[in-house]
Amino acid sequence: MTVAGTLYGVGVGPGDPELMTLKAARILSRAPVLAHFRKRGQLGQARSIVDGYQHPAAEELALEYPMTTERPFSDDTYRSAVTHFYNESASSIAAHLDAGRDVALVCEGDPFFYGSFMHIFNRLNGTYRVDVVPGIMGMAAAWTRSKSPFTYGDDVLTVLPGTLPLEVLVERMKTADVLVIMKLGSNFAKVRQGLAEAGLVERAIYVERASMPGEAIMRLAEKPDDSAPYFSMILVPGRGRRL
Amino acid sequence: MTVAGTLYGVGVGPGDPELMTLKAARILSRAPVLAHFRKRGQLGQARSIVDGYQHPAAEELALEYPMTTERPFSDDTYRSAVTHFYNESASSIAAHLDAGRDVALVCEGDPFFYGSFMHIFNRLNGTYRVDVVPGIMGMAAAWTRSKSPFTYGDDVLTVLPGTLPLEVLVERMKTADVLVIMKLGSNFAKVRQGLAEAGLVERAIYVERASMPGEAIMRLAEKPDDSAPYFSMILVPGRGRRL
Numbered sequence: 251m252t253v254a255g256t257l258y259g260v261g262v263g264p265g266d267p268e269l270m271t272l273k274a275a276r277i278l279s280r281a282p283v284l285a286h287f288r289k290r291g292q293l294g295q296a297r298s299i300v301d302g303y304q305h306p307a308a309e310e311l312a313l314e315y316p317m318t319t320e321r322p323f324s325d326d327t328y329r330s331a332v333t334h335f336y337n338e339s340a341s342s343i344a345a346h347l348d349a350g351r352d353v354a355l356v357c358e359g360d361p362f363f364y365g366s367f368m369h370i371f372n373r374l375n376g377t378y379r380v381d382v383v384p385g386i387m388g389m390a391a392a393w394t395r396s397k398s399p400f401t402y403g404d405d406v407l408t409v410l411p412g413t414l415p416l417e418v419l420v421e422r423m424k425t426a427d428v429l430v431i432m433k434l435g436s437n438f439a440k441v442r443q444g445l446a447e448a449g450l451v452e453r454a455i456y457v458e459r460a461s462m463p464g465e466a467i468m469r470l471a472e473k474p475d476d477s478a479p480y481f482s483m484i485l486v487p488g489r490g491r492r493l
Numbered sequence: 494m495t496v497a498g499t500l501y502g503v504g505v506g507p508g509d510p511e512l513m514t515l516k517a518a519r520i521l522s523r524a525p526v527l528a529h530f531r532k533r534g535q536l537g538q539a540r541s542i543v544d545g546y547q548h549p550a551a552e553e554l555a556l557e558y559p560m561t562t563e564r565p566f567s568d569d570t571y572r573s574a575v576t577h578f579y580n581e582s583a584s585s586i587a588a589h590l591d592a593g594r595d596v597a598l599v600c601e602g603d604p605f606f607y608g609s610f611m612h613i614f615n616r617l618n619g620t621y622r623v624d625v626v627p628g629i630m631g632m633a634a635a636w637t638r639s640k641s642p643f644t645y646g647d648d649v650l651t652v653l654p655g656t657l658p659l660e661v662l663v664e665r666m667k668t669a670d671v672l673v674i675m676k677l678g679s680n681f682a683k684v685r686q687g688l689a690e691a692g693l694v695e696r697a698i699y700v701e702r703a704s705m706p707g708e709a710i711m712r713l714a715e716k717p718d719d720s721a722p723y724f725s726m727i728l729v730p731g732r733g734r735r736l
Contacts, residue, residue, distance in 0.1 A: 368642035399611035407652035
């Protein structure tokens with residue numbers, strides 16, 4: 251009887267391949283199957299990061315998100331399409347594991363921090379051996395690259411998805427010591443309005459593509475437009491303790 | 494004239510040396526000076542993690558915290574001792590940089606996330622070239638090792654230092670979707686009481702020494718005592734979206 255393979259959920263960090271961990275690089279160099287999420291027709295970000303680190307004979311398994319167009323899905327249609335996608339993806343991975351092949355599924359940032367991988371983990375953990383490798387989160391790259399020492403002493407850190415409604419954003423922003431706002435994209439104008447209402451625009455830093463080619467960092471107050479890629483961020487660093 | 498050296502603030506991750514980044518390992522293998530914080534008479538955690546990765550001829554610079562005894566400091570005495578310590582540490586590092594030697598100052602976890610390094614950065618950045626390497630945070634090791642997919646969809650993540658007063662902890666806990674409580678140590682009983690008042694004990698996981706020898710992970714409800722090392726954590730993971 252074939253011994254089932256192991257699924258590795260490999261965090262590959264924020265963009266610079268050198269910000270991969272030694273463990274991630276070791277697993278990638280050995281795994282016979284390299285799996286990755288992508289939008290149809292695009293090379294996924296995680297897959298781009300690890301290029302050249304995989305085993306030379308690794309078989310590729312591309313898991314393609316079903317959201318290909320900009321047409322609006324109803325919530326039910328969307329949920330059902332995504333659920334079907336994760337079911338099918340887990341089956342494709344399981345077929346390799348059943349045949350005794352280890353699978354390295356690469357994830358941008360950290361696999362358990364807002365990651366698609368969590369939906370695969372929840373389907374396969376327990377049935378198969380699953381080993382998760384943490385990765386440098388995008389927010390750590392953002393505060394490093396913007397040279398912003400971030401949390402001091404007893405600062406409370408709040409991480410806010412920009413997808414939340416304006417009034418929720420403002421309420422959270424007002425009570426925050428130190429703030430990261432993720433998932434900007436089309437939420438950018440709303441997030442900027444929220445920061446204005448919370449009186450935080452002067453402290454805020456906009457970071458795009460941290461640690462990657464095309465990196466852009468500026469004070470939010472100096473950003474001239476409201477366009478931002480989904481994986482950009484806004485940071486409000488701690489004000490520090492003078493020690 | 495000698496060209497001044499570069500200060501590297503090197504995040505070395507949560508404990509397992511394989512969770513160092515490729516960039517951290519490269520910098521350590523080349524830096525002529527390996528600097529690290531420690532308590533008097535103890536080998537620092539970051540220094541232990543990198544053992545064997547440094548340049549074989551690297552000179553060691555140990556920066557010893559002034560807090561050696563358990564006797565209570567007044568706030569002023571404490572602040573002044575710590576300020577003096579950071580001033581002296583920055584001077585020791587600057588002397589190497591002035592002589593043209595690069596210095597790698599190793600930091601547990603991420604240098605800009607509640608790190609002593611931030612006080613060195615604030616003193617030397619601008620005068621010297623400073624390059625910061627992000628590291629895997631202890632909380633990422635904790636949620637990975639406890640197999641807890643952590644933040645889903647539009648979950649708000651709150652990171653709370655256990656040093657805060659009980660009433661602040663409870664207020665923050667009550668509004669949290671997803672929670673990390675750091676800096677437990679002697680604050681453990683207070684934090685547990687806060688979680689009880691916020692109705693979160695059943696969802697909470699206690700993690701000690703994640704990714705290190707002696708790792709311990711259990712449901713908070715099953716932890717029999719209130720003793721915890723300072724670098725232990727409590728996690729309250731997201732409840733997920735069924736997709």
